Amino acid sequence: MRICPALNLTSLFRTLGLLVVVSSAPAARAQDNLEHRIDDLLSRMTLEEKVGQLNLISHGPPLNWDNIAKGGIGAFLNFNSAEEIARAQRLARESRLKIPAIFGLDILHGFRTQFPVPLGEAASFNPELSRLASVWAAREASHVGLQWTFAPMADLSRDSRWGRIVEGFGEDPYLGAVLTAARVKGFHEGGLATTVKHFAGYGAPQGGRDYDTTFIPRAEMYDIYLPSFRAAVEAGTESVMAAFNALNGSPATASGWLQTDVLRRQWGFRGFVTSDWSGIAELVGHGIAADGAEAARKAILAGVDMDMMGELYVSHLPTEVRAGRVPEAVVNEAVRRVLRTKMRLGLFDRPDADPSHTDAAFPSLESRKAARDVAAETLVLLKNRNETLPVGAGIRSIAVVGPLANAPRDQLGPHAARGHAQDSVSLLDGIRTRAAKAGVEVRHAPTCDLFCRTIDHLPEALEAARASDLVIAVFGEPQDLSGEAASRTRMALTGKQEDALKALIATGKPVVLVLVAGRPLELNSLAENLSAILMAWYPGTEGGTAVADALFGDVNPSGKLPLSWPRAGGQLPLYYNRLPTGRPPLPNNRFTLSYLDEEITPLFPFGWGLGYSNFTYSNAHIANARLTADETLEVSVTVTNTGHRAGKEVVQLYMRDPVASRSRPLRELKSFEKVSLEAGESRRVTLHVPVDRLGFHLDDGTYLIERGAIQVFVGGSSLAEKIGEIDITNETRRAPLLGE
Numbered sequence: 001m002r003i004c005p006a007l008n009l010t011s012l013f014r015t016l017g018l019l020v021v022v023s024s025a026p027a028a029r030a031q032d033n034l035e036h037r038i039d040d041l042l043s044r045m046t047l048e049e050k051v052g053q054l055n056l057i058s059h060g061p062p063l064n065w066d067n068i069a070k071g072g073i074g075a076f077l078n079f080n081s082a083e084e085i086a087r088a089q090r091l092a093r094e095s096r097l098k099i100p101a102i103f104g105l106d107i108l109h110g111f112r113t114q115f116p117v118p119l120g121e122a123a124s125f126n127p128e129l130s131r132l133a134s135v136w137a138a139r140e141a142s143h144v145g146l147q148w149t150f151a152p153m154a155d156l157s158r159d160s161r162w163g164r165i166v167e168g169f170g171e172d173p174y175l176g177a178v179l180t181a182a183r184v185k186g187f188h189e190g191g192l193a194t195t196v197k198h199f200a201g202y203g204a205p206q207g208g209r210d211y212d213t214t215f216i217p218r219a220e221m222y223d224i225y226l227p228s229f230r231a232a233v234e235a236g237t238e239s240v241m242a243a244f245n246a247l248n249g250s251p252a253t254a255s256g257w258l259q260t261d262v263l264r265r266q267w268g269f270r271g272f273v274t275s276d277w278s279g280i281a282e283l284v285g286h287g288i289a290a291d292g293a294e295a296a297r298k299a300i301l302a303g304v305d306m307d308m309m310g311e312l313y314v315s316h317l318p319t320e321v322r323a324g325r326v327p328e329a330v331v332n333e334a335v336r337r338v339l340r341t342k343m344r345l346g347l348f349d350r351p352d353a354d355p356s357h358t359d360a361a362f363p364s365l366e367s368r369k370a371a372r373d374v375a376a377e378t379l380v381l382l383k384n385r386n387e388t389l390p391v392g393a394g395i396r397s398i399a400v401v402g403p404l405a406n407a408p409r410d411q412l413g414p415h416a417a418r419g420h421a422q423d424s425v426s427l428l429d430g431i432r433t434r435a436a437k438a439g440v441e442v443r444h445a446p447t448c449d450l451f452c453r454t455i456d457h458l459p460e461a462l463e464a465a466r467a468s469d470l471v472i473a474v475f476g477e478p479q480d481l482s483g484e485a486a487s488r489t490r491m492a493l494t495g496k497q498e499d500a501l502k503a504l505i506a507t508g509k510p511v512v513l514v515l516v517a518g519r520p521l522e523l524n525s526l527a528e529n530l531s532a533i534l535m536a537w538y539p540g541t542e543g544g545t546a547v548a549d550a551l552f553g554d555v556n557p558s559g560k561l562p563l564s565w566p567r568a569g570g571q572l573p574l575y576y577n578r579l580p581t582g583r584p585p586l587p588n589n590r591f592t593l594s595y596l597d598e599e600i601t602p603l604f605p606f607g608w609g610l611g612y613s614n615f616t617y618s619n620a621h622i623a624n625a626r627l628t629a630d631e632t633l634e635v636s637v638t639v640t641n642t643g644h645r646a647g648k649e650v651v652q653l654y655m656r657d658p659v660a661s662r663s664r665p666l667r668e669l670k671s672f673e674k675v676s677l678e679a680g681e682s683r684r685v686t687l688h689v690p691v692d693r694l695g696f697h698l699d700d701g702t703y704l705i706e707r708g709a710i711q712v713f714v715g716g717s718s719l720a721e722k723i724g725e726i727d728i729t730n731e732t733r734r735a736p737l738l739g740e
């Protein structure tokens with residue numbers, strides 16, 4: 001089975017040299033009609049009604065229901081029942097111009113059925129699964145009348161001190177672009193408009209501290225942090241959410257460079273931008289606005305169309321417009337963008353969701369199966385000494401220990417929308433059910449509470465371990481320690497978890513650590529002494545069945561790390577696509593890239609993951625070693641499953657430009673393909689990379705493809721072997737602006 005990443009149509013057309021103007025007369029006519037409908041509506045709206053469309057208010061205080069029928073609120077968030085949505089929508093339709101409201105919610109990895117958190121999904125390296133998970137999330141949410149999700153989160157991060165790394169796709173711009181596009185497409189297919197967030201540079205806060213400032217050179221923004229957002233725009237996201245952080249001293253919520261120059265002038269985005277929660281009001285805290293009026297003025301002029309929970313647009317924009325400090329044309333354009341989305345979603349024309357609908361219709365058998373299939377491919381087998389796993393015939397009893405074995409809420413992860421703990425199959429239950437089929441006895445001892453501040457119940461766990469053939473230890477990070485406002489300075493297992501694991505290892509029984517967490521955690525000596533390590537992320541509603549599938553070998557783990565796993569938190573930020581230095585690490589030479597107290601390398605590298613099969617690579621071949629910038633690199637390699645069971649392998653292609661006008665990363669992922677191979681099967685895999693993807697940006701956004709050698713690497717992780725070089729024979733330089 002071949003699962004290949006979604007191709008970027010822009011690159012494809014460039015590659016094929018086709019100047020394809022995809023248009024059709026009916027589509028153009030429909031667009032004109034829609035714009036005329038907006039013109040007509042705008043011409044009849046008062047200034048207050050216009051600004052009301054830019055007002056995004058959450059369910060609960062301080063929502064003033066009377067304000068809705070006055071046209072004072074055009075958008076809502078945190079409504080999650082069809083009945084309440086219908087009530088608010090009725091009021092909106094009673095307003096003078098009967099403009100319907102739009103209802104959004106944070107639906108990141110499921111609505112009622114929870115799929116693995118996005119960072120886990122990224123580990124599947126399977127955009128088809130990311131699309132599928134988003135389809136299910138959208139189907140369930142739109143069933144209760146929601147029309148808009150504040151997802152996908154597209155913030156690349158290289159620093160797992162930052163708790164929100166769990167919401168994104170990890171550290172690679174190409175993987176992030178492919179998965180973000182797949183998620184946008186999935187949400188659309190399921191019936192939701194999307195909001196790609198948080199624009200931009202939010203994932204690189206100083207010290208890993210959420211909400212803190214970021215300093216990222218513009219060239220690095222274009223090369224590293226922006227590609228996933230651009231992929232969302234090219235995939236048709238309806239909206240973008242401005243980030244809380246200041247970028248290079250300019251708060252993103254008032255950054256005309258981000259919200260207008262890049263997003264609209266360079267990328268041609270025609271949707272609308274919403275602030276994040278009170279993001280506009282926070283411009284006062286950022287020190288660039290003296291008061292709410294100045295904050296509202298700076299945000300709307302920068303290109304932020306909607307005010308989430310600030311109530312500053314409704315409070316100040318009419319005055320700012322009448323005082324001539326904000327042109328009404330700017331407000332009109334913001335309203336036009338919002339009305340365009342509402343019309344495209346059919347809110348003016350289609351009936352509202354049935355108010356009797358509830359999320360009790362879910363999870364369904366189908367959604368559970370989808371959640372189980374997705375979760376199974378997110379699991380990353382990091383270590384498996386002496387084939388401890390899968391659980392073999394010699395294992396007749398298992399001790400399941402640890403605070404996260406029976407944690408049906410925590411396995412859902414943060415931002416779990418309407419995910420209900422009672423829907424979960426806990427890891428304990430999943431293992432018990434599967435073990436029973438194999439006649440394997442299961443003992444359970446939680447060892448400690450969720451945060452493991454004390455290990456008073458360790459003796460029971462040790463007793464269970466000594467009486468069993470195998471210990472499955474489920475430890476990690478309670479969901480409250482992950483997600484927003486969850487930055488950490490210490491990356492080890494919290495509380496006494498590490499002590500408990502050391503005691504369990506000291507029993508002499510083989511200990512399999514199953515990590516339930518939203519980020520890589522410092523394992524210290526555990527990594528050496530554990531028999532096996534399975535990273536389960538937050539595996540969602542069907543986490544127990546998926547983990548049991550992997551532990552017992554019904555599923556052959558195929559996940560790969562979407563980020564570099566640090567040995568110590570002090571290594572952060574840590575990432576594989578780093579720049580070279582004049583002093584690369586040399587053994588026994590401290591005057592080169594090194595630490596005095598730790599290895600310089602990650603514990604497990606980006607793209608790494610084991611399985612119950614081994615895969616070998618042979619006969620790699622570059623079809624065309626001399627290429628112009630508008631051609632496509634074609635690389636073929638034979639991949640063989642030398643194991644005794646079918647499995648999936650993520651074939652990865654990296655590049656390096658060894659000599660350029662600027663230092664270029666040691667490795668850059670440029671293509672990957674996940675293939676399924678039967679035991680013993682060999683497959684010729686061919687990967688294509690438009691040379692157009694091998695360039696880099698300058699600070700002004702110019703995109704440069706330089707002539708000269710490019711090294712090519714192919715393998716099963718970022719440690720892939722070099723297979724040869726190509727020579728780009730001409731230089732191409734592309735200006736950033738798409739034209740005014």
Ligand code: GLC
Nearest residue numbers: 077106150197198276277484
């Ligand atoms: C939060 C988050 C954002 C979310 C929004 C609405 O503060 O930063 O990701 O979509 O508020 O809940």
